[in-house]
Amino acid sequence: QVQLVESGGGLVQAGGSLRLSCAASGRTASSYGMGWFRQAPGKERDFVAVITLSGNTYYRDSVEGRFTISRDNAKNTVYLQMNSLKPEDTAVYYCAKVKAGSGNYYYRTTYESWGQGTQVTVSS
Numbered sequence: 001q002v003q004l005v006e007s008g009g010g011l012v013q014a015g016g017s018l019r020l021s022c023a024a025s026g027r028t029a030s031s032y033g034m035g036w037f038r039q040a041p042g043k044e045r046d047f048v049a050v051i052t053l054s055g056n057t058y059y060r061d062s063v064e065g066r067f068t069i070s071r072d073n074a075k076n077t078v079y080l081q082m083n084s085l086k087p088e089d090t091a092v093y094y095c096a097k098v099k100a101g102s103g104n105y106y107y108r109t110t111y112e113s114w115g116q117g118t119q120v121t122v123s124s
Contacts, residue, residue: 002026002113004095009118012085020080020118022095033098034078035111036069038091038120045094049080050105052098058105063089085122092117 008020022034035050049059049069057069068081078095096111104110 002032002097004097004113004115006093006095006115006118009093009120011121011123014086014122014124016085016122017081017083018085018120020082020093020095020120022078022080022115024076024078024097032100033102033105034069034071034095035098035105036078036080036093036095037108037111038089038093039117040091043091045108047106047108048093050098051078052105060106082120085120087122087124090120090122092119 003025005023006020008018012018033050033052036048037045038048039045047060048063049067051057051069051071059067066084071078094114094117096114098110099112102110
């Protein structure tokens with residue numbers, strides 16, 4: 001089993017940057033694909049980014065070019081660097097691991113072992 005803990009959220013002005021961290025305990029995060037999702041009030045939890053077991057990265061269109069997902073296997077941590085933040089990026093951000101044998105990375109059901117989330121608020 002793997003346990004995930006997110007950190008790094010906060011309040012930032014539009015155009016600013018934040019780096020979220022997702023620390024894994026238990027089995028190493030390097031053994032899995034890892035993803036980030038976000039959930040705004042009253043909305044569904046939506047895919048943001050994923051880094052696959054082989055290191056490939058994929059992003060939702062609205063964050064492509066602004067967000068970067070990466071992993072540090074030595075620290076057992078996955079990061080989400082968020083630049084040029086916009087008010088519409090405001091949400092609780094969650095990390096999760098990709099289930100073994102899963103397919104579409106954009107679907108919430110592809111993931112398990114969700115963290116507790118970290119709040120990101122972008123003011124205009």
